[in-house]
Amino acid sequence: MTIVPLSASAFAAYCAPAQALAFASRYSLASLPVMIANAERAGLPASATRVVIRSP
Numbered sequence: 001m002t003i004v005p006l007s008a009s010a011f012a013a014y015c016a017p018a019q020a021l022a023f024a025s026r027y028s029l030a031s032l033p034v035m036i037a038n039a040e041r042a043g044l045p046a047s048a049t050r051v052v053i054r055s056p
Contacts, residue, residue, distance in 0.1 A: 006042065014038045 006014070018038060022031040032051075039049040 010042075014042050 015038070018031040018034040021034050022028045025031070036049055036051065
C-alpha cells in the first residue's frame with residue numbers, strides 16, 4: 001500500500017472544497033464527487049479513489 005505524503009496545509013487544501021459543499025448542502029453524500037476528484041488530484045491510488053454505491 002502506497003501512502004501519499006502530504007503536509008497538513010496541503011491536506012487541508014484538498015479537503016476544503018468537499019467540506020464546504022457538505023456544510024453548505026447539509027448533505028454529506030453530495031460532496032462525494034468532490035472528494036473523489038480531490039483524492040485523484042492528490043495522487044491517491046485508484047483502489048482508494050474508486051467506489052461503488054449500491055442501493056439496497
